[in-house]
Amino acid sequence: MKLMNGVHRAVLTISGGKLGWTLGRMPTVELHTTGRVSGVQRSTLLTAPVHGRGRWVFVASKGGDDRDPQWYRNLVANPEAAITVRGRTLKVHTRTATALEKAELWPQIVAVNDRYAGYQRKTDRDIPVIICEER
Template sequence: MCGMNFSDMTASAGARILETGHRLLLTVTGGRFPKRLLGMQTLELHTVGRKSGQRRSTMLTAPIFSADRIVVVASKGGHSEDPDWFKNLAANPEVEVTVGDVTTAWAARRASAAEKAELWPELVKANPGYDGYQQRTDRDIPVVILTPR
């Protein structure tokens, strides 16, 4: 974390705490809780590491979730850099998503500027924190659209 500004350190720590807490709750409850967080569907996104080639897994919430489309936000709490899971899916868009005990194959892509503009009000309605994250960073927070493959 050397060289990181305070805002990035706070965002990184918050993301780690949420990820660890979510995994701990799933382990303790045998995967029964939490199925939703802040009203959003929880899921585990599996990507292929862009450098390692190894499978990587990240716990996320999906403000938009249906059988034919999942939308996630690569906010990283307003950090100045994109999250690793986003960098991984940008390099290899073939991903898997686990919800409960079911894992399915999806194709991931970054929403275009027009798509993001259309989706953003719905995303912020689901989680008002996204607006604050976008205001906190100079980077354009990616919105990711997943479709079944």
């Protein structure tokens, strides 16, 4: 995952931000969090299968791993974050979708990228869905 993130960053950098802002039908978003233990600013590239009108939805799938991704754990500890979308950085408030919200969002998520359904089948962990709203 880290290697894939590094390659993606390289594409954005080498192209001067002209390439790499979408992956299939999903926008690529750089999420900026504060490390829950270190307090250090962290960033990771994610896709937002559901988005619009100041709201982005992320899936903390970690490829179906049995553990939550570190970026998600950082958001749980500090839900105030920032995202960069096509070179524009925005402050956001994040939260884990409720079970009802996830039930509503999940069909939309897998309609855009059915890999998420495979990731959920791969693990016993209930994969969190995160809602980010512009502040």
